[in-house]
Amino acid sequence: xxxxxxxxxxxxxxxxxxxxxxxxxxxxIGAGYDVHWYQxxxxxxxxxxxxxxxxxxxxxxxxxxGSKSGTSVSLAITGLQAEDEAxxxxxxxxxxxxxxxxxxxTKLTVL
Amino acid sequence: EVLLVQSGAEVKKPGESLKISCKGSGxxxxxxWIGWVRQMPGKGLEWMGIIFPGDSDTRYSPSFQGQVTISxxxxxSTAYLQWSSLKASDTALYYCARKLxxxxxxxxxxxxxxxxx
Numbered sequence: 592x593x594x595x596x597x598x599x600x601x602x603x604x605x606x607x608x609x610x611x612x613x614x615x616x617x618x619x620i621g622a623g624y625d626v627h628w629y630q631x632x633x634x635x636x637x638x639x640x641x642x643x644x645x646x647x648x649x650x651x652x653x654x655x656x657g658s659k660s661g662t663s664v665s666l667a668i669t670g671l672q673a674e675d676e677a678x679x680x681x682x683x684x685x686x687x688x689x690x691x692x693x694x695x696x697t698k699l700t701v702l
Numbered sequence: 703e704v705l706l707v708q709s710g711a712e713v714k715k716p717g718e719s720l721k722i723s724c725k726g727s728g729x730x731x732x733x734x735w736i737g738w739v740r741q742m743p744g745k746g747l748e749w750m751g752i753i754f755p756g757d758s759d760t761r762y763s764p765s766f767q768g769q770v771t772i773s774x775x776x777x778x779s780t781a782y783l784q785w786s787s788l789k790a791s792d793t794a795l796y797y798c799a800r801k802l803x804x805x806x807x808x809x810x811x812x813x814x815x816x817x818x819x
Contacts, residue, residue, distance in 0.1 A: 624804070638809070639809075682805065682806075690749055
């Protein structure tokens with residue numbers, strides 16, 4: 592059971608908007624630790640999508656955005672494309688466990 | 703271009719030892735922490751630990767302390783993850799990643815370790 596909770600799966604049609612939530616607690620997200628998002632595609636290196644809750648590294652399309660509210664953060668993907676079909680993970684730090692923590696991952700299916 | 707290139711897939715028997723590698727290029731290897739992350743089959747990501755190649759300062763997740771050893775050779779810009787006695791439960795995909803702030807901006811392609819008798 593992951594410290595950060597994500598929905599196991601989400602889906603959307605091409606062109607639509609989807610959101611992936613990541614819920615934590617008072618020892619991680621609620622304590623003010625930033626959340627970062629990664630995209631995992633089979634047989635490729637994971638890719639940083641969002642850092643510091645809402646910042647995009649250069650080269651990441653602005654279709655990807657992040658937001659934070661209390662102990663929950665969200666990744667939004669607009670204008671869904673077939674190439675967005677992947678697993679998405681949130682990551683933060685937990686002060687009670689003193690470790691980096693990941694969400695359980697969310698599989699995005701583009702219908 | 704910042705790159706982390708990991709060693710190839712390994713197939714080992716229980717009880718054997720193993721050391722996998724992660725070679726950095728395109729940046730000052732001694733100036734950034736390198737972390738290791740495990741992904742067991744069909745499961746999510748787990749943070750194992752981290753090393754600062756500049757002085758080999760190493761931190762482990764309590765879940766992995768004593769189970770693996772993280773090291774680095776700064777002369778060849780390479781970090782390592784090793785086991786002294788593998789178990790079937792060590793079967794997983796292992797990633798190395800460069801730490802920037804509190805996140806990981808560059809990842810290796812992963813090393814698949816299979817432990818089976």
